Amino acid sequence: MARRRKEKKPQGAAARTLAEARDAGRSLQAWPCGVQDACGGCSFQELTYAEELDFKRRLVVEAFRAQGFEGLLVPRPVAAPRIYGYRNHMEFSFSSRRWLTRAEIESGTEFARDFALGLHAPGGFGRVIDLERCDLQAPAMNRLFQALRELIRASGRPAYDHREHQGFWRFLVIRRSEARGDILLHLVTRERDRDQEAELLRGLADRGLLPATVTWGVSDSVADTSAGAEIEVIHGPGHIVEAPRGLAFRIGPRSFFQPNSLTAGIIFDLVAEMAGELDGRSVLDLFCGAGTIGLHLAARGARVLGLELVEEAVEHARRNARDNDLEGRAEFLVADLLKGLPEGIERPDLLVSDPPRAGMHPRAVDRILELAPRRIVSVGCNPKTQAVDLRRLVDEGGYRISRMQAVDQFPRTPHVENLALLER
Numbered sequence: 001m002a003r004r005r006k007e008k009k010p011q012g013a014a015a016r017t018l019a020e021a022r023d024a025g026r027s028l029q030a031w032p033c034g035v036q037d038a039c040g041g042c043s044f045q046e047l048t049y050a051e052e053l054d055f056k057r058r059l060v061v062e063a064f065r066a067q068g069f070e071g072l073l074v075p076r077p078v079a080a081p082r083i084y085g086y087r088n089h090m091e092f093s094f095s096s097r098r099w100l101t102r103a104e105i106e107s108g109t110e111f112a113r114d115f116a117l118g119l120h121a122p123g124g125f126g127r128v129i130d131l132e133r134c135d136l137q138a139p140a141m142n143r144l145f146q147a148l149r150e151l152i153r154a155s156g157r158p159a160y161d162h163r164e165h166q167g168f169w170r171f172l173v174i175r176r177s178e179a180r181g182d183i184l185l186h187l188v189t190r191e192r193d194r195d196q197e198a199e200l201l202r203g204l205a206d207r208g209l210l211p212a213t214v215t216w217g218v219s220d221s222v223a224d225t226s227a228g229a230e231i232e233v234i235h236g237p238g239h240i241v242e243a244p245r246g247l248a249f250r251i252g253p254r255s256f257f258q259p260n261s262l263t264a265g266i267i268f269d270l271v272a273e274m275a276g277e278l279d280g281r282s283v284l285d286l287f288c289g290a291g292t293i294g295l296h297l298a299a300r301g302a303r304v305l306g307l308e309l310v311e312e313a314v315e316h317a318r319r320n321a322r323d324n325d326l327e328g329r330a331e332f333l334v335a336d337l338l339k340g341l342p343e344g345i346e347r348p349d350l351l352v353s354d355p356p357r358a359g360m361h362p363r364a365v366d367r368i369l370e371l372a373p374r375r376i377v378s379v380g381c382n383p384k385t386q387a388v389d390l391r392r393l394v395d396e397g398g399y400r401i402s403r404m405q406a407v408d409q410f411p412r413t414p415h416v417e418n419l420a421l422l423e424r
Contacts, residue, residue: 034101034103035101035103035118035129035131038099038101038102038103038121038129039119039121039129040121040122041119041136041413042135042136042412042413043413043414044411044412044413044414045412049079049083049411052408052411052412053076053077053079053408054076056077056406056408056414056416057074057075057076057077057406059383059414059416060074060077060383060404060406060416060418061074063383063384063386063387064383064387064390064404066384066387067387067388067390067391068391069387069390069391069401072401072404073403073404074404074406075404075405075406076406077405077406077407077408077416078263078266078270078405078406078407078408079408080260080262080263080407080408080409080411081262081263082262082411083411083412084135084136084411084412085135085136085137085138085139086136086138086260086262086263086411087134087136087137087138087141087259087260088137088138088175088176088177088178088242088257088259088260088261089173089174089175089176089257089259090134090136090137090141090173090174090175091171091172091173091226092117092118092119092131092145092171092172092173092174093116093117093118093119093120093128093160093170093171093172093224094115094116094117094128094152094159094160094167094169094170094171094172095115095116095126095128095159095160095161095162096114096115096116096158096159096160096161096167097113097114097116097126097128097161097162097163098111098112098113098114098115098116098128098129098130099116099121099126099127099128099129099130100113101121101129111130114158114159115130115153115159116128116129116130116159117130117131117148117149117152117159117169117172118130118131119131119134126162126163131145132146132149133145133146136412137174137176138176140176140181140183141174141176141183143209144174144183144185144204144209144211145172145174147203147204147207147209148172148185148200148204151199151200151203151204152169152200155196155199155200157169157193157196160190162224165222166190167190168189168190168191168193168196169187169189170188170189170190170219170226171186171187171188171217171225171226171229172185172186172187172188173185173186173187173188173226173253174186175240175251175253176240177240177241177242177243177251177261178242178244178261178262179241179242179243179244179261180240180241180242180243182211182212182213182240182241183211183212183240184211184212184213184214184215184239184240184251184252184253185211185213185214185215186214186215186216186217186226186231186253187200187214187215187216187217188216188217188218188219188226188229189216189217189218189219190218190219190220191218191220192218197216197234201214201234201235210235211235211236212236212237212240213233213235213236213237213238213239213240214233214234214235214236215231215232215233215234215238215252215253216231216232216234217229217230217231217232217253218230218232226253231253231254238252239251239252239255242257242261244261244264244265244268244292245265245268245269245296246299247295247296247299247320247324248320248323248324249290249292249320249323250316250319250320250323252316254312255290255316256289256290256292256310256313256316257290257292258292258409259409259410260409260410263407263408263409263417264292264409266407267293267379267407267409267417267419268292268293268296270405270407270419271293271296271297271352271377271379271419272296272297272300274377274403274405274419274421275297275302275350275352275375275377276350276375278297278300278301278302278350279300279301279302280301280302280303281301281302281303281349281350282302282303282305282346282348282349282350283297283298283302283303283304283305283348283349283350283351283352284304284305284307284345284348284350284351284352284371284373285297285304285305285306285307285352285354286307286337286351286352286353286354286355286364286367286368287307287308287309287353287354287355287356288306288307288308288313288314288317288332288354289308289310289313289316289317289354290313290316290317290320291306291316291317291318291320291321291330291332292320293352293354293379294306294317294330294332294352295317295320295321295324295326295330297352298321298326298329298330299324299326299329301329302329302350303329303330304329304330304331305330305331305332305333305345305348306330306331306332306333307332307333307335307337307341307342308332308333308334308335309334309335309336309337310334311334314332314333314334317330317332318332337361337363337364337367338361338363338364340367341367341370341371345371347371347372347373348371348373349373349374349375350373350374350375350376350377351368351371351373351375351376351377352376352377352379353368353376353377353378353379353389354379354380355380355385355389356381357381357382357385358382358385359380359382359385359386359388359389360385360389362392365389365392365393368393368397369392369393369396369397372397372424374423374424375421375422375423375424376393376399376421376422376423377419377420377421377422378390378419378420378421378422379417379418379419380417380418380419380420381409381415381417382415383406383416383418386418386420390420390422393422394422397424398424399422399423399424400422400423400424401420401421401422402421402422402423403420403421404418404419404420404421405418405419406418406419407419
């Protein structure tokens with residue numbers, strides 16, 4: 001008999017919100033997904049959406065209060081247009097050692113343990129939960145996912161063994177354009193098999209589910225990520241096109257783009273609104289990624305310089321500038337802010353900062369203080385680290401936070417995107 005495993009529960013603020021909702025006797029919704037306790041990705045599914053937005057506002061307030069900010073006007077987050085089926089990018093893992101959820105163990109059902117395709121349970125990279133679907137991704141992505149499960153199970157090739165580093169199937173990435181509905185499928189295997197590639201394409205075509213483009217990666221690395229795989233296009237152009245707010249962005253298997261296309265447009269609009277007058281103004285876009293924010297500001301008349309550490313992202317940004325006829329208004333450079341600013345950079349009229357979840361390194365904050373722009377728009381996917389960074393800018397740079405606005409970029413999860421305008 002399978003041994004019962006203790007599943008990891010939501011921690012910190014996320015756990016408090018659920019507990020408080022239960023204690024207050026609020027009406028809790030049924031969980032539509034059967035693996036939420038084990039996966040942990042959608043821990044806010046129990047709340048009504050109105051309650052979720054209220055709690056996310058509190059998460060922002062508490063994050064800034066912990067850094068000594070009091071009296072800030074923090075509105076309710078802008079609601080997402082869609083709370084399920086909104087993700088345009090999902091990455092799934094294969095495993096030859098299926099991780100059983102508590103519900104599966106308690107059911108008494110015997111499950112085949114030699115194959116799993118799904119998401120990781122918290123607490124270990126080898127814990128892959130076998131999924132039938134994920135309700136956060138679009139229905140068309142789920143239909144493709146389910147067909148791939150059938151075809152791959154029937155292939156006879158084994159899933160990857162994370163302990164022995166053996167097996168064939170490793171990762172599955174699905175991306176979808178909200179603007180056009182096109183889907184990109186990216187598979188990563190441990191070795192090349194041309195016959196298997198052709199067989200999979202035929203199987204999808206027979207089901208009427210062949211995506212707009214299919215890419216294939218091969219990786220023998222022990223690292224649990226699809227990022228380092230050598231990529232080959234085996235069907236279609238190798239990319240799809242997303243078009244928020246009228247600009248077109250080519251999305252490949254490793255392209256940088258916001259995972260929620262609907263709220264991405266809202267964020268672009270808010271950044272431009274906080275920026276104020278843009279025509280002819282200079283903008284420095286830090287952590288610019290593929291240039292999505294900077295190019296939307298350039299399209300509104302700004303002169304944009306984007307800085308990014310990841311060379312591949314800068315290449316994507318330059319290509320996006322060409323595709324949208326914005327090369328004359330937007331330039332993108334590879335730069336390591338820990339080593340300093342590139343030569344010749346002058347104080348911009350506006351600085352935009354959109355760092356990763358870990359926030360800015362103290363040296364990156366130093367660079368902003370050196371430039372001392374009059375206005376800063378901070379985009380933070382983690383309000384806790386954002387508040388730490390802004391505390392320094394306020395204390396050492398003489399800035400004040402004049403506006404805050406969160407956007408619910410990731411409904412049903414404890415994550416929220418927060419924008420802040422700083423002026424001096």
